[in-house]
Amino acid sequence: MQTIPIDDPADPRVAAYLNIRERDLTGREGRFIAEGKVVLNVLFSARRFVPESVLVLENRLAGLAETLSSAPDDLPVYVASAEVIDAIAGFHMHRGILAIGQRRHAESIESILQALPSRALVMVLVGIANHDNVGSMFRNAAAFGCDAVLLDETSCDPLYRKSIRVSVGAALKVPFALGGTGLEIATALEATGFTQLALSPAGEKDITEITRPDRLALYFGAEGPGLPHTILDRIDTARIRMAPGFDSLNVSAASAITLHHFMG
Template sequence: MRGHEGADFGPAVIDIADREDERIAAFRDVRERDLTRSGRFIAEGAVVLDQILASRRFRLVALLVLRERLAGLAPRLAALPADTPVYRVERELFDRIAGFPVHRGVMALAEPVEPAAAADLDAALAATVAARGCVVVACGLSNHDNMGATFRNAAAFGAGAVILDRRACDPLYRKAIRVSVGTVFTVPFARWGGAVSIADRLAGLGFECVALSPGAPEPLRALRDRRARALFLGAEGEGLEGDVIARCRPVRIEMASGLDSLNVATSAALVLHHLAWPEQP
């Protein structure tokens, strides 16, 4: 379809003038609602949209776009299926629909493609073992900022996947997606259950399980060789449980005296960088 501003789009562009229009119900008051319970979720911004479009594990259901942002999105939208609705709105109405000022002017409604997600994870784990790479295991991470940053770090340093235990928060929550800059859509992930069983399962696949612990006898720099490793991260404050650490190789990040820990996302970045480019013996 050809938009009113002269740009060519693949899908139909639909003008919305009423906040109560049922076609945009999923976008209303998104700050107060968690759509992930229905299997769908809301993501914000063009950068995050790019990650959805690049993903095999998620598909775009609909877009809500600020009128002046539409022309700039034309190259992305041209590749969308013709039945993907793109709702165009003015600024004042956009903010009233969302329930807060949306500075990026782009909101995407998306959903998972389950068979592709499972296949991608299996392939990613096998490829990571073969490449002697790393995966991340998030145990009890309840802060969405930390969860999003963990995915961003995993993508930045080439981690093959992120595994969540049963207590970890949902990476598809709107804030986690935003902090991850959309990497939750391109880094394979799954929720596997208890942390102890995750360690046993990954060890069985060929990973050396590594746990961060301030009191560990070995410093991070002791990991000098390149091998398949699973980095276990615990929640800030309580950290990893003892029975999980007992199934892992515990290491510590050396730092100045007076402080024994860092923010979990910062710690993950330091360790993932080291594991990606370890010192040679």
């Protein structure tokens, strides 16, 4: 670990951290921004990602000693005052802890599925473009033992800064693949022996009526439009029982209830 003081917000060594509210590194050569102590701990332990550098508020450095002790020896740790770090980030950084991470390689749907055990639980997100929902759903996935998350090409990247933060680092823990259409994902899951369930308010059965198979994939669509008919017409559907006169939940809440029911 190399501690490097930064006195100038325009220092080229911290250029990747500039104005992070207005832009995001996701999609730029596999790099992303991690924020906060908990996420930093996850980044240092995640095998699928490599920490590139850390930027920390000077009065937070001592409290990060244990966390940073697990960092690579050659990792640059940039240290700045509150005034400088706020100027770099473009807003007040009350947490005062940022890091740049890098994906070792993007994983495909096929590579994810090949690595799964014979008993596995997978969550499929179709059209989930809200960063908060994606982050919350990854947190649910980690909490309830989901083995992998597959996101179609219209869903947002889980490595957006806000998604990682909302997931409390779970987006760096749970294996995922992003890309392809919902139908392509369904075809790949079918070929690897997965029973597939699409969650919908108009589902054929309540989730409590369904026995968990060894390999199960659960589909969730965007709030409002829900899952497309191309998915609903292809695979079995399920619903969450609710009080009379109400038929929908936030997609993150729906995923938490469903994953909890089918976990284990």
